[in-house]
Amino acid sequence: MSFVTSKQVLLKAQEGGYAVGAFNVENMEMAQAVVEAAEEMRAPVILQTTPSTVKYAGVELYFAIGKTLAEKADVPVVLHLDHGNSFELCVRALRAGYTSIMIDGSKLPLADNIALTKRVVELCDPADVPVEGEIGRVGGKEDDTVCGDAGYTVPEEAVRFERETGLSSMAVGVGTAHGVYKKTPVLNTALVGELKGRLTVPMVLHGASGLSDEAIRECIRRGICKVNFATELRIAYSGGVKAVLGEKPDTFDPKAYGKAARERVKELVENRMRVCGCDGKA
Secondary structure (H helix, E strand, O other): OOEOOHHHHHHHHHHHOOOEEEEEOOOHHHHHHHHHHHHHHOOOEEEEEOHHHHHHHOHHHHHHHHHHHHHHOOOOEEEEEEEEOOHHHHHHHHHHOOOEEEEOOOOOOHHHHHHHHHHHHHHHHHHOOOEEEEEOOOEEEEOOEEEOOOOOOOHHHHHHHHHHHOOOEEEEOOOOEEOOOOOOOOOOHHHHHHHHHHOOOOEEEOOOOOOOHHHHHHHHHOOEEEEEEOHHHHHHHHHHHHHHHHHOOOOOOHHHHHHHHHHHHHHHHHHHHHHHOOOOOO
16 A cells, blocks of 8 residues: 555544554564554554654665555555654655655744744645644653653643644643653643544544553543554563563573563554554544
C-alpha cells in the first residue's frame, strides 16, 4: 500500500470517533513489530521517530525501513517526525520522504510558536504533507527533549494557533507527561471536550505510555484522534532482550534476542490499537 499522510487517517478517525495509534520506533525490529501488528489488527498506523532517534541513524535510514515495510503492507502506514525541534530537521525529514511532520514550538512564547509552526506548514504545503503543532506543554522527558510540569492548553490560544498557522493536527496539553509516570496523572478530560468544540483539526495526545486503558478511552471519547506511545515500547523491547540473555547469557546472535523483543513490542501494540479503537478500521 505504501505510505499515506497523517491527515488522511486522522480525518477518518475524527469522523469515526476513534484514535490512530502512533508508535515511536528505534530500529528495524520495532518498526517490523508495529506494522505486523497493524496488519493483524487491520488498523491504520503511524510510525514515528524523534530527533534523538534520527540523530542516531539518520532520517534517510528510517525512511528506507518504513518505506519497505509500508510497500509490503496492506494497511495504511504513516511515517511521522515526532517532536521536530527545528525548522532544519523538518526540512530534512520532508526531503527524505516523511509523510507527516511535527514541529514542536510549545516551549516558545505563543507568537513565536505560531510563527515557527506557520513556517513549517508553508514548507510542507507544496508537497501536500500535513503538519502537527503543539500548544500547551507535555511535561517529562522524551529523548533529548525535557519539559517541566505539564502546562494545560488554553482554549483561546488553541483557536488562534489553529487559525494563524494552518496546521493539520494539534497536540494539546491536558495533564500527560513523557517518560515513566511516578504517580498517576490527573487528566483534564473536560478540557479535551472543550477544545473539541472549538477546534476543527484532529487533536493529539502525547505521553500516553503508562496511562490506564480507561483514561485513554475517555480522552478519545471526548475528541482525541491520535495517541502517541513511546516509552512503553522501549520497555517492552528491552524486556525481550533481557529475557533471552537472562535465560541464555551465552547468546551472541542479535537475531535471537531481536526476535523475542519484536514479539513483545507487537503484543503491546496490538493491545494499544484495541484501546484506541482503530482495529478493523484499515
